[in-house]
Amino acid sequence: MSSPPVTGSVAVPRHHGGPGPARFRPRRTPPAGAVRPGRRGVLSHWRQYLAISPFFLIFGVFSFFPVFYSLYLAFQRWDGLGSVQFVGLQQFRFLWDDPVFWLSIRNTLVIWVLSTVPTLFGALVLATLLHSVRRFKGFYRIALYVPNVTSIVAVSIFFGAVFSNNFGLVNAILGTVGISPVPWLSNPWLIKLVIALLMTWMWTGYNMIIYLAGLQAIPTQIYEAARLDGAGPIRTFFQITMPIMRPIILFTVIISTINGLQSFSEPQVLFGSNAANPNLGGPGQAGLTTLLYFYQSAFVNNDYGYGAAIVWAFFVLIMVLVVVNWRLVQRGRKS
Amino acid sequence: MDLSRRGFLQAAALTAAASGLTAACGGGSGSTGGKNGKNLTLWYWGGALSDKVVAEAKTHFSGQVKLTAASIGGDFKQKLTTTLAAGASVPDITGIKGEDMASFLPNAGRFLDLNDLGFKKIASQYLDWKTKLARTEDGKQIGFPIDIGPTALFYRADLFDKAGLPTDPDKVAARAGTWEEYFALGTELRRKVPGTYLVNNIGSVFTMAVGQGTERFIDKDNHFIGDQDHIRKAWTTAVRPYTLGLDAKINDNTWNAAVGKTLTTELGAAWHALDIEQAAPKTKGKWRVCAMPGGPANQGGSYLALPRQCRNPEEAFKIISWILSPENDARGFTDAAIFPAAPAAYSMPAMTGGDPFFGGQKIIEVFGPAAKAIPSSYEAPADAAVMAPFMTELSSIEAKGKKPEDAWKDAVGQAKQIARRQGVN
Numbered sequence: 001m002s003s004p005p006v007t008g009s010v011a012v013p014r015h016h017g018g019p020g021p022a023r024f025r026p027r028r029t030p031p032a033g034a035v036r037p038g039r040r041g042v043l044s045h046w047r048q049y050l051a052i053s054p055f056f057l058i059f060g061v062f063s064f065f066p067v068f069y070s071l072y073l074a075f076q077r078w079d080g081l082g083s084v085q086f087v088g089l090q091q092f093r094f095l096w097d098d099p100v101f102w103l104s105i106r107n108t109l110v111i112w113v114l115s116t117v118p119t120l121f122g123a124l125v126l127a128t129l130l131h132s133v134r135r136f137k138g139f140y141r142i143a144l145y146v147p148n149v150t151s152i153v154a155v156s157i158f159f160g161a162v163f164s165n166n167f168g169l170v171n172a173i174l175g176t177v178g179i180s181p182v183p184w185l186s187n188p189w190l191i192k193l194v195i196a197l198l199m200t201w202m203w204t205g206y207n208m209i210i211y212l213a214g215l216q217a218i219p220t221q222i223y224e225a226a227r228l229d230g231a232g233p234i235r236t237f238f239q240i241t242m243p244i245m246r247p248i249i250l251f252t253v254i255i256s257t258i259n260g261l262q263s264f265s266e267p268q269v270l271f272g273s274n275a276a277n278p279n280l281g282g283p284g285q286a287g288l289t290t291l292l293y294f295y296q297s298a299f300v301n302n303d304y305g306y307g308a309a310i311v312w313a314f315f316v317l318i319m320v321l322v323v324v325n326w327r328l329v330q331r332g333r334k335s
Numbered sequence: 336m337d338l339s340r341r342g343f344l345q346a347a348a349l350t351a352a353a354s355g356l357t358a359a360c361g362g363g364s365g366s367t368g369g370k371n372g373k374n375l376t377l378w379y380w381g382g383a384l385s386d387k388v389v390a391e392a393k394t395h396f397s398g399q400v401k402l403t404a405a406s407i408g409g410d411f412k413q414k415l416t417t418t419l420a421a422g423a424s425v426p427d428i429t430g431i432k433g434e435d436m437a438s439f440l441p442n443a444g445r446f447l448d449l450n451d452l453g454f455k456k457i458a459s460q461y462l463d464w465k466t467k468l469a470r471t472e473d474g475k476q477i478g479f480p481i482d483i484g485p486t487a488l489f490y491r492a493d494l495f496d497k498a499g500l501p502t503d504p505d506k507v508a509a510r511a512g513t514w515e516e517y518f519a520l521g522t523e524l525r526r527k528v529p530g531t532y533l534v535n536n537i538g539s540v541f542t543m544a545v546g547q548g549t550e551r552f553i554d555k556d557n558h559f560i561g562d563q564d565h566i567r568k569a570w571t572t573a574v575r576p577y578t579l580g581l582d583a584k585i586n587d588n589t590w591n592a593a594v595g596k597t598l599t600t601e602l603g604a605a606w607h608a609l610d611i612e613q614a615a616p617k618t619k620g621k622w623r624v625c626a627m628p629g630g631p632a633n634q635g636g637s638y639l640a641l642p643r644q645c646r647n648p649e650e651a652f653k654i655i656s657w658i659l660s661p662e663n664d665a666r667g668f669t670d671a672a673i674f675p676a677a678p679a680a681y682s683m684p685a686m687t688g689g690d691p692f693f694g695g696q697k698i699i700e701v702f703g704p705a706a707k708a709i710p711s712s713y714e715a716p717a718d719a720a721v722m723a724p725f726m727t728e729l730s731s732i733e734a735k736g737k738k739p740e741d742a743w744k745d746a747v748g749q750a751k752q753i754a755r756r757q758g759v760n
Contacts, residue, residue, distance in 0.1 A: 077758065081441075081445060082441055183734070188735060280723065283733065284730065284731040285731075299410070299413050301719075301720035
């Protein structure tokens with residue numbers, strides 16, 4: 001098995017002069033004598049390094065290697081058992097022409113927007129409310145956080161039963177007030193809405209805890225000063241709380257982007273009992289997220305090269321979105 | 336929780352010991368040294384084999400080898416693929432699902448040729464069309480057929496009676512000999528018993544109609560033929576109940592709730608009887624089975640195979656040919672509703688009895704002839720992947736009201752792309 005070129009810490013290039021890097025050399029090069037104690041320091045801390053090594057070993061074997069092996073696979077054709085065949089950029093060309101891939105990207109983005117916006121907004125509101133609560137603090141915190149530690153599979157099965165088209169709880173309730181059954185799990189938009197709702201349900205509590213921690217770190221003197229200056233609760237929220245919370249909001253936005261775009265279990269379980277196509281995201285593929293499409297291509301259709309191409313193309317997209325988000329949230333910080 | 340230094344060290348030592356133990360257990364079967372090993376492992380999934388027969392096999396062969404059977408949960412094909420690719424801890428005997436067989440055939444080198452071990456001599460006991468699906472083009476037999484899934488038409492005799500239609504299996508079969516006659520019957524049923532549907536979804540009709548032919552989506556020369564007349568015809572047949580309003584459009588597990596209520600018929604394989612029985616136990620005695628419109632097809636049915644790393648091929652083959660002998664096959668039918676691939680079993684008492692769920696009907700009289708009449712077809716490794724867009728587009732018709740003609744064009748377009756990606760020209 002030939003492994004891909006690995007770029008690790010060793011790959012820091014040694015500069016042999018040249019115009020650019022030379023400018024930084026004086027600052028970076030440590031004093032001549034400092035190198036040896038440093039190296040001895042590494043060795044003398046071997047116990048500590050040994051103690052933290054399990055993580056790095058497991059990370060290396062189960063994350064680092066597969067990640068780069070998948071990059072290698074993206075340029076091959078492989079059915080998982082037979083020989084690996086180099087096909088160059090063919091998989092990416094297929095990807096470009098594949099309407100299902102673009103559909104999966106659209107689905108993922110819609111689900112992401114539909115889930116992230118209410119999640120973060122709801123989390124901030126809940127955190128602010130909870131911050132001012134005097135009694136039963138612990139209860140509220142636990143109650144709101146529990147959905148996040150519940151198994152996604154269990155929650156998905158539950159949502160699937162509640163929103164079931166023909167015999168679901170929601171439609172039964174709507175029926176009692178005279179509203180005809182809503183096709184929650186077959187209409188393309190409602191499918192996305194249900195998945196987004198599920199993700200909102202799961203992640204609001206998680207983000208709320210982070211916001212709550214941020215809120216508690218704000219000194220009360222600032223609020224007292226604001227009150228003395230005559231600011232009401234709304235104004236305080238937008239002019240004191242929000243600016244101070246900005247780095248925390250930035251963190252949650254980026255984490256939500258990364259998490260929200262990787263929705264897989266939700267549609268997989270929700271439509272797993274679909275008789276015709278268990279892994280195609282339900283009727284009309286409306287719940288087919290990119291990761292589900294990757295799973296289906298690689299592990300159901302045994303097309304590992306194409307699956308790898310899907311995830312790497314998707315990785316690029318996630319990076320772009322993270323940068324865009326970063327810019328958006330950071331904007332106005334200097335002013 | 337306070338974690339003392341001692342407590343931490345103890346926990347760490349225990350974890351290390353536990354992981355060492357697992358590694359030792361896992362590594363046990365990795366070697367491929369001798370071919371007369373005394374320990375054999377068998378991988379199957381719940382319901383693939385009769386647990387009673389497997390347990391008996393253990394004692395029956397205890398003099399020669401120690402057989403360890405493991406019921407593997409989850410995605411069986413994926414686990415088997417990974418294990419075979421890793422080449423360690425490979426089971427000596429493994430099950431392979433019928434629908435996955437085609438995708439394992441290109442890597443037949445990973446398995447032993449059962450013909451070398453004596454399958455040739457007993458092959459005539461098993462249905463030829465089923466055996467052929469586990470044989471490579473150059474005649475290498477990698478799968479030993481466990482069971483098959485001959486299809487039939489399940490129908491609610493009580494609702495047929497209510498509509499003034501015949502309820503006797505032979506008469507119903509005569510009234511629903513072709514797909515068109517079957518849909519006409521459905522229209523009549525719907526008129527007389529309002530609120531009922533003939534089929535649960537049109538994807539199931541498509542699957543059956545494709546299975547009735549001798550050609551599928553890719554031919555033996557590795558050409559895509561999914562846009563040709565035989566598939567087009569199956570597609571048109573599938574869309575008919577939708578346009579006639581006979582389609583219940585059920586594509587999820589709400590089928591469980593609908594089967595005892597609004598569905599008048601079900602198209603399914605022999606094992607589907609168990610699904611109906613579990614989903615609608617209250618309809619016991621009201622169902623009957625008859626021949627499927629347009630002739631029988633096959634759905635499902637698995638194999639046992641011996642991976643190349645098998646530690647004792649001779650004994651392993653003896654074990655599987657014992658487990659799958661016609662006599663034990665018939666018992667599998669009684670124990671776990673596994674429909675035997677050996678026709679000799681069909682006349683054994685275990686299979687000829689009446690089924691109370693079907694009002695005492697001897698269902699083997701329907702499934703037995705169906706099993707023997709299933710057409711032999713070629714299934715390419717990429718067949719399942721290429722078929723997927725057709726199923727998806729059919730469900731789009733049901734869910735979004737997509738125009739059948741547009742859906743057909745999209746399905747063919749996507750199927751062609753998948754075929755190209757999978758190396759079909």
